[in-house]
Amino acid sequence: MGPGGPANLSQRDTGDKLGLDKDTARVELDALNARLAMLQSRLYAERRRSVLLVLQGLDSSGKDGTIKRVLTGVNPMGCHVTSFRAPTETELDHDYLWRIHEAMPARGQIGCFNRSHYEDLVTTVVLGLIGDAERKHRYEQVRHFERTLHDEGTTIVKVFLNLGKDEQRERLQARLDDPEKRWKFNRGDLETRKRWGEYMHLYDQAISHTSTDWAPWYVVPADHKWVSAVAVATLLVDALETMDPQIPPPADDLDGLEVV
Amino acid sequence: MGPGGPANLSQRDTGDKLGLDKDTARVELDALNARLAMLQSRLYAERRRSVLLVLQGLDSSGKDGTIKRVLTGVNPMGCHVTSFRAPTETELDHDYLWRIHEAMPARGQIGCFNRSHYEDLVTTVVLGLIGDAERKHRYEQVRHFERTLHDEGTTIVKVFLNLGKDEQRERLQARLDDPEKRWKFNRGDLETRKRWGEYMHLYDQAISHTSTDWAPWYVVPADHKWVSAVAVATLLVDALETMDPQIPPPADDLDGLEVV
Numbered sequence: 327m328g329p330g331g332p333a334n335l336s337q338r339d340t341g342d343k344l345g346l347d348k349d350t351a352r353v354e355l356d357a358l359n360a361r362l363a364m365l366q367s368r369l370y371a372e373r374r375r376s377v378l379l380v381l382q383g384l385d386s387s388g389k390d391g392t393i394k395r396v397l398t399g400v401n402p403m404g405c406h407v408t409s410f411r412a413p414t415e416t417e418l419d420h421d422y423l424w425r426i427h428e429a430m431p432a433r434g435q436i437g438c439f440n441r442s443h444y445e446d447l448v449t450t451v452v453l454g455l456i457g458d459a460e461r462k463h464r465y466e467q468v469r470h471f472e473r474t475l476h477d478e479g480t481t482i483v484k485v486f487l488n489l490g491k492d493e494q495r496e497r498l499q500a501r502l503d504d505p506e507k508r509w510k511f512n513r514g515d516l517e518t519r520k521r522w523g524e525y526m527h528l529y530d531q532a533i534s535h536t537s538t539d540w541a542p543w544y545v546v547p548a549d550h551k552w553v554s555a556v557a558v559a560t561l562l563v564d565a566l567e568t569m570d571p572q573i574p575p576p577a578d579d580l581d582g583l584e585v586v
Numbered sequence: 587m588g589p590g591g592p593a594n595l596s597q598r599d600t601g602d603k604l605g606l607d608k609d610t611a612r613v614e615l616d617a618l619n620a621r622l623a624m625l626q627s628r629l630y631a632e633r634r635r636s637v638l639l640v641l642q643g644l645d646s647s648g649k650d651g652t653i654k655r656v657l658t659g660v661n662p663m664g665c666h667v668t669s670f671r672a673p674t675e676t677e678l679d680h681d682y683l684w685r686i687h688e689a690m691p692a693r694g695q696i697g698c699f700n701r702s703h704y705e706d707l708v709t710t711v712v713l714g715l716i717g718d719a720e721r722k723h724r725y726e727q728v729r730h731f732e733r734t735l736h737d738e739g740t741t742i743v744k745v746f747l748n749l750g751k752d753e754q755r756e757r758l759q760a761r762l763d764d765p766e767k768r769w770k771f772n773r774g775d776l777e778t779r780k781r782w783g784e785y786m787h788l789y790d791q792a793i794s795h796t797s798t799d800w801a802p803w804y805v806v807p808a809d810h811k812w813v814s815a816v817a818v819a820t821l822l823v824d825a826l827e828t829m830d831p832q833i834p835p836p837a838d839d840l841d842g843l844e845v846v
Binding site for chain 1: 623631650653654657658659660661662663665666667669698700755758759762765766768769771773776779833834835836837840843844845846
């Protein structure tokens, strides 16, 4: 989708393979991982700008797995993942962007938000914590907030992992049936699933209203984990290649200096 | 060295290869990286305890490179590196352990400190910011601080990368001579090098006084980068294997539940 366009989540094919098959996807992901590691080391050396990857998606849409597939292989010295959970009492004593701002990547770093302030535009609405006027006001606040981050040197890439409802059922059932996976199962996920339509509508709205030139949203088909991984890695590599980070130029006044 | 023993830094062979050659070291490091990734995913799933790797060493002793070699391949979602620089004004408005405590890894995480509170037991002394009585008092404070961290669930592994003075000259000279590396060169490193003896003496003292059963120091020979990497990876893997993190047991009351 182009920035500013409608998300139309429900009309998208969540099973889209983007022309890939599993074998070529693996090869492609390896190449993207290597490219990402190289670009990140340059971003770190340059230490002037940063990248933020925002990952949103319903339960079991593969946020954790995507992070693992895309970012493992990047030097953790220059990469920081923040997983946002339900806000703490202290966080609730501040505005909803307070904890988000605090977690922003430093210059030279790739930051990744596993969930984000977009929970405050969607989940809080479902839970009845904010009303319609507040929700719409937040779209505007978020656009302005992200604009500032962008202007101050952060390239923002926002990804919605678009999972099909049938595929979610299979994944949640697999978590229940496999003793090795059951620790990941959360009873609350079933409640959330019951309100599927509501969540999807609110994501559609939030994405449509906050996809901007300076912080575009990308809707990634998520029924196949290997497709999501290649798509997200490609978006991240493209963002870094556009930034084209440079090793700082050597200082001239060091010529001929000898270490004793 | 055993906990509680003297460090004797200057009597150690910084060129020790620990019985390795470069080829076997590469194979061994690959195996250690894979083992580390597996153990870390269990630590993350367990979410009860954490690991802290503290890396200290003089300029060009290979702290950054060791982090890259040892931790690349670990899922960044469960691994957080903090690089400590000269304290900010705000940090100086607090006690020296304030920023350290704040950066501690959360449960389920591997934390790595690239420099640490040990700068406050060594560098601050060289700079004349604290005196002898204060320095000795800090040894005790740090022992108590680390004891609390340990008792509350953090396994602490402290590593001093022990570099030879000749090897440091070669590395600093290489940074000057290679245009690709020159951005890493810092004029201040030459001043620090002039006070080599003072730094080594203070590290010797700090290490000897803070190597405890609950937070032992390991002196790793650092003239060969591939030796340091294998040594540090081994220490980290051993620490995690001793902890033996477990996937949480599945809840019984989920039997037979069907997702609709």
